[in-house]
Amino acid sequence: MKLTVVNVTENGVMVVAIDGRVDSSTAPKFRRVLGGVADAGTRGLVLDLENLRFISSAALGVLLEVTKAQARRGGVLAVCSVPESLRKILEISGFDQIIPVHDTQAEALAACSR
Amino acid sequence: MVVKPPYKILVVDDEPDLEPLMLQRMRRNIRRGQYNFVFARNGVQALDRLHQEDDIDMVVSDINMPEMDGLTLLQQIPKVDPNIRSIIVSAYGDMENIRTAMNRGAFDFVTKPIDFRDLRVTIDRTLQHLMEWREALASRDQLVALQNELTVASKMQQSILPTHFPDHPGYQLFANMEPARSVGGDFFDVVTLENERIGMTVADVSDKGVPAALFMMSTRTLIKGAAIGSAGPGDVLREVNNLLFEDNETEMFVTVLYAEYNPANGEFVYASGGHDPPLLVRPDGSSTSLPLTGGIALGLLPDLDYRQNTVILEPGETIVLYTDGVSEAMTSDEEQFGLERLRDAVAADPGEDAAAANEAVFEAVSDFVGDNPPSDDITCLTFRRTVSG
Numbered sequence: 001m002k003l004t005v006v007n008v009t010e011n012g013v014m015v016v017a018i019d020g021r022v023d024s025s026t027a028p029k030f031r032r033v034l035g036g037v038a039d040a041g042t043r044g045l046v047l048d049l050e051n052l053r054f055i056s057s058a059a060l061g062v063l064l065e066v067t068k069a070q071a072r073r074g075g076v077l078a079v080c081s082v083p084e085s086l087r088k089i090l091e092i093s094g095f096d097q098i099i100p101v102h103d104t105q106a107e108a109l110a111a112c113s114r
Numbered sequence: 115m116v117v118k119p120p121y122k123i124l125v126v127d128d129e130p131d132l133e134p135l136m137l138q139r140m141r142r143n144i145r146r147g148q149y150n151f152v153f154a155r156n157g158v159q160a161l162d163r164l165h166q167e168d169d170i171d172m173v174v175s176d177i178n179m180p181e182m183d184g185l186t187l188l189q190q191i192p193k194v195d196p197n198i199r200s201i202i203v204s205a206y207g208d209m210e211n212i213r214t215a216m217n218r219g220a221f222d223f224v225t226k227p228i229d230f231r232d233l234r235v236t237i238d239r240t241l242q243h244l245m246e247w248r249e250a251l252a253s254r255d256q257l258v259a260l261q262n263e264l265t266v267a268s269k270m271q272q273s274i275l276p277t278h279f280p281d282h283p284g285y286q287l288f289a290n291m292e293p294a295r296s297v298g299g300d301f302f303d304v305v306t307l308e309n310e311r312i313g314m315t316v317a318d319v320s321d322k323g324v325p326a327a328l329f330m331m332s333t334r335t336l337i338k339g340a341a342i343g344s345a346g347p348g349d350v351l352r353e354v355n356n357l358l359f360e361d362n363e364t365e366m367f368v369t370v371l372y373a374e375y376n377p378a379n380g381e382f383v384y385a386s387g388g389h390d391p392p393l394l395v396r397p398d399g400s401s402t403s404l405p406l407t408g409g410i411a412l413g414l415l416p417d418l419d420y421r422q423n424t425v426i427l428e429p430g431e432t433i434v435l436y437t438d439g440v441s442e443a444m445t446s447d448e449e450q451f452g453l454e455r456l457r458d459a460v461a462a463d464p465g466e467d468a469a470a471a472n473e474a475v476f477e478a479v480s481d482f483v484g485d486n487p488p489s490d491d492i493t494c495l496t497f498r499r500t501v502s503g
Contacts, residue, residue: 024489057320091406092386093369094409098414
C-alpha cells in the first residue's frame with residue numbers, strides 16, 4: 001500500500017492516490033496516514049483509487065471514519081477513478097450511498113470545490 | 115480449569131410448576147449425567163445460592179419475579195463469578211427486555227412458552243461456549259497477548275455457530291464456516307419461526323479480534339430476537355441496524371444477508387445489508403444472482419430503510435448464501451473463485467442433499483486456491499427446496 005499526495009488545489013482540496021492493497025495488515029497504517037492528512041485541515045479530500053487493487057472491509061471502515069470526521073469539520077471526502085471490481089464492492093456494501101464516487105479526478109475536484 | 119459434566123444449572127422462576135416440568139422434560143439429560151438442576155424463586159434466592167455453591171455453571175432466569183427481577187439479577191451475577199453464563203426467558207417478541215438482557219451480559223435467550231427442545235439446544239450451545247471460554251482462559255498465560263486475543267475471538271466465533279440444522283420434509287439446509295488463519299468475522303445462523311417458517315443469516319463483521327467477536331455475537335442475537343415476531347427480513351435489518359448503531363462507538367460494521375422461507379408456499383424473502391445477494395441454482399445447473407435489495411451495511415447510519423425481495427422457489431431449486439471469502443477466494447495469481455465456479459460446485463450433483471452440495475463448495479474452493487492460504491473466512495449456506503417439498 002502506498003499513499004501519495006498528487007495535487008493540492010488553490011482552494012485547499014487535496015488529491016491523494018492510493019496504490020496497491022489495503023488489507024487487514026495495512027489498515028492500521030492506512031488509518032494513521034489518511035487520518036493525519038485529514039486532520040491537517042484539508043477542506044476537501046479526493047482519493048484517487050485508480051491503482052488500488054484491493055480494499056478490505058476494515059479499510060472501508062477507515063474511509064467511513066474519515067468521511068464522518070470531514071463532515072464534522074465542514075469538509076468533504078470523495079473517491080474517484082474506482083476500478084470496476086472495487087466499484088462493485090462499494091455498491092454491494094452500500095458505501096456508494098455514503099461516500100461520493102466520481103468517474104474522474106476532475107469531476108471529484110469540481111464537486112469538492114463547490 | 116475445565117469442568118466435566120454434569121453441568122450445574124440454576125433455574126430462576128417464581129412459577130412453582132416450572133421445577134417439576136423442567137425435571138420431567140430434561141430427565142434424559144439428567145439421567146445421562148449431562149445436566150444437574152437447582153432452583154430459585156427470585157433473584158435474591160438465586161444470588162444466595164450462587165454465593166453458597168461455587169460450582170454453578172450457568173443460570174436460566176425468568177425476567178419478571180418478586181423481590182429481585184431477572185434483569186437486576188443479571189447485573190449481580192458477574193460480581194459473584196464473571197464466568198457464569200446466563201440465558202434469559204422472555205415473553206415472545208419482547209425486544210426491549212431481550213436487548214436490556216443482552217446489554218447486561220446475557221449469553222442468549224429463549225421465549226415463552228418454553229420450547230424445551232430449543233432450550234436444550236440453547237443450553238448446550240451456552241455450555242459449549244463456556245467450556246471454550248474456560249479453556250481459552252486456562253491457556254491465556256501461555257500465549258502472547260495478540261495470539262491469545264485471536265484465540266479467544268476465534269473460539270467465540272465458533273461457539274455461536276449452529277451445529278444442528280432443522281429436519282423438514284419440505285427443505286434441506288446446511289451451512290459451514292472455515293476460519294482464515296488470521297481471524298475474520300464471518301458467521302451464520304438459523305432461527306425457527308412461527309408456522310414452520312425458517313430464518314437464515316449469513317454475515318461478515320468488518321474487523322477482527324475480541325471487539326469484533328463481541329459485535330458479531332450481539333448482531334447474531336439481535337437478528338434472532340428481531341426475527342421472532344417481525345414483519346419480514348427488511349424489518350429485521352432495519353431494527354437490528356438501529357440497535358447496532360446506538361451502541362457502536364467504533365466504525366465497525368457488519369454486512370448481513372437475512373432471509374426467511376415459508377415451506378407452505380415456497381416463498382423465499384430476503385434483504386441485504388451491504389451483503390452479496392443470494393445465488394439461485396436451478397436443477398438444470400443454470401443459475402442467477404437474485405437482485406440486490408440495496409441496503410447499507412449494518413451499524414453505520416441510523417434510521418435506514420431496508421427493502422426486501424420475494425421469490426418463489428420451485429421444487430429442487432437451491433439458494434446459496436455466501437460471504438466474499440467464497441467468491442473472492444484467490445489463487446496465488448490473484449484469480450478469483452467467482453460465482454460461476456460456485457454455481458458449478460452446487461449444481462454438480464443435483465441428486466445430492468444440501469449438506470453434500472455445501473461440502474462440494476468448500477472442496478472446490480480448496481482445490482481452486484491450491485497452496486494459497488485463504489486471507490478471509492469462508493462461509494457458505496446451502497438451502498434447497500426438496501423435490502417433494
